[in-house]
Amino acid sequence: METAETAASAAGLTFRDATDADVDVLVALIESAYRGDASRAGWTTEADILQGQRTDPEGVLEVIKSPDSRLLTVERDGRVVACCQLEHRGDHAYFGMFAVSPRLQGAGLGKVIIAEAERTARETWGVKEMHMTVISVREDLIAWYERRGYRRTGRTSPFPYGDERFGIPQRDDLEFELLVKELG
Numbered sequence: 001m002e003t004a005e006t007a008a009s010a011a012g013l014t015f016r017d018a019t020d021a022d023v024d025v026l027v028a029l030i031e032s033a034y035r036g037d038a039s040r041a042g043w044t045t046e047a048d049i050l051q052g053q054r055t056d057p058e059g060v061l062e063v064i065k066s067p068d069s070r071l072l073t074v075e076r077d078g079r080v081v082a083c084c085q086l087e088h089r090g091d092h093a094y095f096g097m098f099a100v101s102p103r104l105q106g107a108g109l110g111k112v113i114i115a116e117a118e119r120t121a122r123e124t125w126g127v128k129e130m131h132m133t134v135i136s137v138r139e140d141l142i143a144w145y146e147r148r149g150y151r152r153t154g155r156t157s158p159f160p161y162g163d164e165r166f167g168i169p170q171r172d173d174l175e176f177e178l179l180v181k182e183l184g
Contacts, residue, residue, distance in 0.1 A: 033099035050167035093121035133176035
């Protein structure tokens with residue numbers, strides 16, 4: 001059976017923790033994957049439901065500096081092509097800030113990266129579950145996570161309307177739904 005590590009190696013990916021020096025590159029990557037016209041090259045765009053920024057240098061630096069968090073940076077041929085946040089939250093880990101370069105989306109990198117993130121969380125913190133929140137109207141994205149073993153919980157939390165650090169909503173029905181996966 002192929003492991004996340006061998007799949008990552010086969011895909012030519014290397015994983016490392018982000019450093020302060022990565023902040024600008026990571027902000028640009030995250031923005032390109034979710035906002036604006038550049039994001040339309042991939043399938044994870046939120047450009048039709050949110051405008052403005054997805055994150056900022058302060059938000060990325062906060063994840064890098066947090067003692068209970070890691071910002072995995074994924075490189076191919078020395079270039080940053082993806083990232084994801086892992087945060088230790090007691091009996092589970094939280095997965096967030098997941099971005100793959102729009103030009104590389106749809107080629108299978110996402111499933112390799114999320115498998116490596118799950119392995120890392122399990123081995124680093126001994127957690128048995130991974131949690132994440134996804135904007136509930138993102139049915140295509142939720143379906144992708146369901147194919148990776150995540151299940152919808154029906155538990156929602158409000159979208160931070162009025163806080164432009166998370167974007168400018170283009171509709172009034174946004175909320176986050178909790179997805180959970182047993183890591184076993």
